[in-house]
Each structure stands twice: as structure tokens, then as C-alpha cells.
Amino acid sequence: MNVIAEASVKDALGHATQPACIVQPVVLAGGSGTRLWPLSREQCPKQLIGLTSDESLLEATLRRTEALRVPTPGLPTQHIARTQRALVVCSEELRLPTKERLERCVCESRVVLEPAPRNTAPALTVAALAALADAPQAEDPVLVVMPADHLIVDDAAFAATLQQAVQHALHDAIVALGVPPERAETGYGYIKTGLPADAHGARSIERFVEKPAQETAECYVASGEYWWNSGIFVMRASVWLAAIASCRPDIAAACRAAYDSACTDRDGALMINRAAFTACPSDSIDYAVMERIGDDPKLTGIIVPLTAGWSDIGAWDAVWNISAKDAAGNVARGRVLLESASDTYAHSEGRLVACVGVTGVVVVETADAVLVAAKDRVQDVKAIVNRLNAAKDTEAKVHRKVERPWGCYDSIDRGDRFQVKRIVVKPGGRLSLQMHHHRAEHWIVVRGTARVTRGDETFLLTENQSTYIPLGVQHRLENPGKTPLEIIEVQSGGYLGEDDIVRFDDQYGRTGV
Template identity: 70%
Template sequence: MNNDVTSAGLIAAISEGDAELVVQPVVLAGGSGTRLWPLSREHCPKQLIDLLDGESLLEATVRRLDGVFPHAATSLPEPHTAVRKAAPFVVSSEDLRHLTADRLGRSGMAARFVLEPLARNTAPALTAVALAASGDGDPVLVAMPADHLIADSAAFAAALEEAVTHAARGAIVTLGVPPQRAETGYGYIGAGLPLGSSGARSIEHFVEKPDAGRAASYVASGNYLWNSGIFVVRASVWLAAIAQSRPLIAAQCTAAFDNACVDADGTVHLNRDALAACPSDSIDYAVMESVGVNARLAGVVVPLRSGWSDVGAWDALWQVSEKDEHGNVARGRVLFEDATDTFVHSDGRLVACVGVQGMVVVETADAVLVVAKDRVQDVKAVVTRLKAQHSEVARQHRRVERPWGWYDSVDQGERFQVKRIVVKPGGRLSLQMHHHRAEHWTVVRGTARVTRGDEVLLLSENESTYIPLGMTHRLENPGKTALEIIEVQSGCYLGEDDIVRFDDQYGRVQQA
């Protein structure tokens, strides 16, 4: 690998015969979105929630790439004369693999996966993908968070095509958003000399999350942009930059990739032991703060004027949503009476707001949030307290999606729990047993194939069976329509971690 990360060094390293420039989208889908609780949970974070009228932020992120690069070939540096856009890499956690794939699959979107056994932030994630993508020449990586909202797709496409042109020449490029206020939660990019007439400028320096005073001075100067979190860089440039700035990240990610397990469909499971020894760091801190300061790291910022939002908290969702004449946003069954500037989301029950101003109310099946709109950043503290109490409402919803379907915990009390379980056609739960609970299953709809110890039963509607404590069992749907059962659990402990898996087609044998 060429360790010279200056533009001149990279241009010299490009093969003269390489006419095709490969652009490799990278979707970073490992965020937790705690400030959007209770809709966003640890096991179903904000990028996987249908926040956009039936579409998740993840789907919107992949979809907006459809219209990018139709004209990019005319502005490419020599020797490139054509662009090939590769299928995106999605970086996600092992735990969210199936839910992430389901969100993409329902929209017919193809993707390749790099899976992390534990979270290590965006710098290791991009490093792992750069290693995986290097087999396709030296592609330009387009790294995008999966949980951002962009209103103007055409403006996004134009900015991204400009960014790819600079990245192809060896620069580390970020898309910068003209600041609307003195926001302390974003990184700021100090813009330097203009690069042509497109609006792109060199990066003088990068400041991650300044205090309020410095943020105000940056906005007042007119010379700074918000960092959008979208980075465009050649794979070789990134690998050289991370090796120089954070050599331990580079070394451990290389070990995690070299010792990874790869499925038949190309899914990369990074090695847990190697990744556990890798420092957790963001792209911003690991590399971008050195761009402009270190002469060997050439940086370019391209303005992004497209209605960008990171949808980081409930007030951001209120800002980008359609409002009534009083500034209110209603999602679901909501009634306003003499209310203004209020956001209400209801998953099911009617929520009536009378005489309130500047509030956020979010109703789900198992939790209700009420918070002043100017205090939504403090929702994260609530989630921290819930996790400290080992509360399930911080981790997952009452309705929990699984690779085989979903279940809803409709009732529970001392020594019992009732679940509604729906299994997709062809779905198959793991072969398992429980140490602390017995289960009663009644088929409500469809046909169930039940493994119960050494026997296999075929149950139709209104038929039932009993699974004693400690008995090996499995539930399958052999039919072409959904299978729905009611499960009644009884025992001294009913937690989801009381599962011993012996066989599982979704690769969860080692998980609790």
C-alpha cells in the first residue's frame, strides 16, 4: 500500500490503464439513537424505524443513491472515463443483521454486509469496509450514516458527484452543511481556499463539537460549515490515513478482517477477539481533526445545500415534519385543543393535548414520553437510567421482530407471561429448551409443525400442545400463510435470556 496520502502521491499511484472508477457506497448502520426513545430502542434503533411515512431512514439512505452519478464521467480526473457504482456495503451489528436485511429486502434493495460482533464506532467500521472493498481495485468510498434525512435528492447527487471527483484525486472529502444556528452537537469545518467555481474549498481545520461560544463565533464568521458525517475517500487513502493517525485501529481492524468468517452470500463477520482489542473512535476524532493540520492529509469540503438533518432528537423530527397552522405535528391518533408548536406520536392509543405549548409526547405500547421541546437532548439521560435498572423498555419494544417473524408480549404478571407469536411462511424458530419455564401453545391461525422432544406434531387452528420445563422443542410454519399462536409461559423466571439453542438457521446458536 502506498503510504503517501498527498494528492500528488495518489495520482501517481493510479494505474494509467484504470479507465473505470469504482464508487463504493458504505452505509454505517450501527447507531443506537437513544435520544429518540421510546420509539428508538437498543434492539430497534432509529435507522430501522418507519419515521418517513412507511419507510425507514436506512431505506431512504440507500434509495437516494439511485440518481447519483449519471453525468459524473465528464468531470473525472484522468485516466478515468467511466464510473461504476458497486452494490453498497452496510456495516451493522451482528444483533441487528436480520432486522437490517429485512428493511432492505422489503424494498428490493441489494446490499453486502460487514457485521461487527461489538460496537467500535465509525473509524473502525470504515476501516473494515476499506479492507473488504480493496479487492475491487482502489474504489472511492462514500460513507454515509444510515440515520440522516436529506430533502433535496438532486442537490445531494450534485454535491456527491463533486466530492467523488476530488476524492478520485486523493483528497479526503466531507460534505459540509451551511450552519443554521450555533449548534454544539456537530463538528465544524473551517473552509480554506476555493477549488474552482463549484463551491468546494480546502479544509483548513476540523473541530469536533465545540462549546457554545466557539460555535457562535464560527457561525458569525461565515467561514465554517457543519460536518454532515458523509465522507468520500479512496480506500487506499483512508487505510493510509488511519494507519498514520491511529495505528492500533488499523492493526486490529486488519486482524479482525483477516480472521473474519465469510458466509456464502459474502457477508463478513469480523473476528470478535481482534475487534475487542480495537479502540473505539469516530472518523471525526480519529482522522478528520488532523486534516488541514497535517500537511500529508489533504482535505476538501463540498457544500451540501439539500435540507440535511441528522434527526438526532425529537425536536429535529418536528422541524422537518409537516405542521398544522398552529405549528403542531400529529402522527397517529392525536387530538389538539388550544395547543401550539407541539409534536405528538401515537402508536395506538388516542393522545389528546389541551393548552400545551412546545411539548413532545410519544406513546408506544409499553412507554410514554412527555418532554419539553427544548429539553429533548435530556432523553438520553432517561435511557441511561433505564439501562442501569436493567429495564427491558430501554432495549426493545413490546413487539419484538425476529428473523422468523415477530412476537408481542400482550400480558404478564408474577410467574406468567402471554405472547402473541406470528411466524412467516417457511419460518423456523431455533431448536431450544428453557431451564425455568414451561410453555403452552394454541394455534389461532395457520398450521404449526412442532418438535416436542422426540416427537413431531402437526397442529391446526384451535389445537394446542404443552412444552414442559427442560424439554427440547421447536416451532415451524410449513404453510404458505402466516402462522399465529398464543403462548402462555409459566415459571419462576421468564426472561428472554433463558434460552439454550441447539440448532438455528439464522446463526444464533451462540447467542442467549
């Protein structure tokens, strides 16, 4: 058990001895959200979509970091000198859609690119190294570490909680934000709380507990000693680096090697060295460090209560739980009709969904997949995604309509040896100069003006004009106009996968699909 001395508590409350600090938001945006399939997919995971509004969860998370700049009455926020631009850690595969979401935000940010998935402990370690390098000389920033795919209802209460946590982090504690439980929940980890650590409800951390069985969760809630683990942490960069070096020196060494040989891309993103990072062991923040608090005297853990309407939105029942409901407990989004239904969640992305006489059901419709599940079994959706991946079905990875930096495409029909796509190119958008080994393409312009490169030729096409791209010929499609360009593409060949592409030039820096 960690015991906080009275003098340290007073210092943590922000008396005159409290030093000023720089706060560094770190947003971990590498989640896959498989239990929210079919809306969340590998190449468009839940942090990039809006589950309860048009704003993506990533954008909402970034917006919340701005609240640290606003003082909260009763807390010593004058000691926060300034808040640095957020570091957003994501995979290289999600670089472009993540960048697009970030461009919608008013918050400044920098992307840190992981070349391979290695869980949250390595992600935080490279972010801590980057934070120290970006900070002014001799400054040791306080990291505010947040998953990109959680929901917070009360932003003001969240900001006050973070400001309280920062005061403890300034005294070298590793601070976790804990949610006093409202019910026995088996989908969350728990933290056993210890002695009071300040006058605002914070306590010492005794131990972390992984997702418990129902009976155990009920005992935890009844005791009042266990809080949900929100996955949000606050600590100095140097404190985290010392903790990971002590608890997992193999992760610390691999991340240091990967960071020291990193480079910056054309957009200013930090590209971590692939070979060194791939060699890093995979582990979570909880397993690597937090579960050792209470046993390791070198680690001081504090838990601060978070009462701001938090949810990790881990599965469809959580989405139902946080959504506004009708008198029968139903939630309807999109084109939905409910008749004699209760406690049901129905979501339509386009087609009409009608639910008659059902109770406790989840229905989610997209253009290429429909999920129907009992609300108390939605954790098992991940098994469906695993089966789709095993069968190499595209529905696990992408939607029928796929966003690209130049616009989007919609696979409207396909069969043996052919595929039809509707392609929309934004004004000024430019596909890569590319070639295919296994397919030829016909392009028909239905709206706008297209500039086409085909081999050594470059020419314009307007509405109702078309062209043919033979197999093996370099080609490019551009929109030189001021309105969207829309074409119908008919592919034909023995293999029509998106990986049949050789890029020769791309203004967006892509090398894969």
C-alpha cells in the same frame, strides 16, 4: 491550512487528465439512536425505523446510492466507471433486522458484521479493506461513506454533491460534505473552511470543531466560515488506510488482523474476527483522522457544500424541525388530537394521544412507554435510557412487539411467574429447535396450522387446539401453511427472560436470542 494549487483544481474539475474510477458506497449502520427513545431502541435503532415515512432510514440511504449512476449536468461523471454494491457495516446483533430491511431494497449490498461496537473509524477501516479486496485487480475504489440514519430531502442535489466530491477524492483528498448552517446549532460538529478549491463552492478544510456552546455557535454562523459536519465522507480506500495507519496505527493494525481472519457466513455477510476486533481501540472518524487535517501536511482535506435538506435526526426536536407543520407549528403522527397547542410534536403508535394547551412539548407513545419532554430538553432523553439500562429494564432494548426472522411476538401481559405472548409465524417460518431451563410453555393456536416438535414427537395443531411444553424439553414451532400462524403462548416459571434459551438448530444462523 491546505492550499490547493491551481493545476490541481483544474484536474479536480474533471479535465482530460481525470482517470476513471469505481465508486464504493459504505453505509455505517451501527448507531443506537438513544435520544429518539422510545421509538428507537437498542435492538431496533433509528436506522431501522421510519421516522418521517414508512421507509426506514437505512432503506432510504441505500436507495440514494443508486443516484451515483445517473450523470449530473455540468459535472464530469463520465469518469465514474461504475458503482459497486454497497457495503453495510452493522453489529452482529442487528444482522437479521438489517438483512430484512436490505431485502426490501432494489440496491445490491453486502453486510460487514462487527462483533463488538468500536465506533466509526474501525468500521470504516474494515470496510476499506473489504472494498479493496472486492474491487477488480489494481483498482482503488472511491469510498462514499454515509451514516445509515440521516435524512436527505433532495436526492438529486445530494447525488450532484457526491459526484463533485468524487472528483476531488480522485486526487487523494479526504473530502467531507459540509452543510452551510441555517441557524446556531449546538448539537452538530462544525468544520472551519479555508480557500476555494473549485468553481462549484468547495473549499479547503482548516479544522474540525466539536459541538460548541450556543454563543460560540452563533459566532460561527455569523462568520460564514464554519459549516456543519454532516458525517458524510468521500476518499479513496488507499487514502483512508494510509491516513488511519499514520494517525492511529493501533486501530489500523487491529483492523487488519480482524479482517485477515474474517470469514463469510451462509448469507454472504463478512464476519470480522471477534477476538482481534474486540482488541481494537474505539474511536470516531472525526477524532482519529479528520481533526488532524490542517496540522498534518500529509492529509489534504476538502469540504464540498451540501445543500440537499440534510438532517442527522439526532433528537426529537430535529424530527419536529423537518416535518410538515400546521398553522400553529404542530406536528401530529398517528392517533393525535391537539387543542390550543403550539410548536408541539405528538406521535402515537396506537393509543389516542390528546394534547391540550401545551407549547413546545414532545409526546411519543408506544405500546410500553410514553415520553413527555420539553422540546428544548430532548437531548436529555439519553439520560432516561441510561437509567433504564442501569436498572436492566427491557424498555431500553426492545419494544413490546419484537420482530424475528420467522415473524414477531407481542408480550401482551406479564406478572409474577407468568408471561403471555401473541406469536405470529410467517408462512414457511420456523423457530429454532430450543430448550428452556426455567420456564414451561402452553401454546394455543388461534389461527392457521402449527407443526410442533416436542421431544421425540412431531404433530400438527389447528385452530382452538393446544399443547404443553414442559421445562427442559426440546421443542420447535413451525408454520407449514400458506397463511400466517397465530398462537397465544403462556409462559410460567421462576425466570422468564429472553436469554433463557438453548438453541440446538436454527435456519437463520442464530446462536443467541
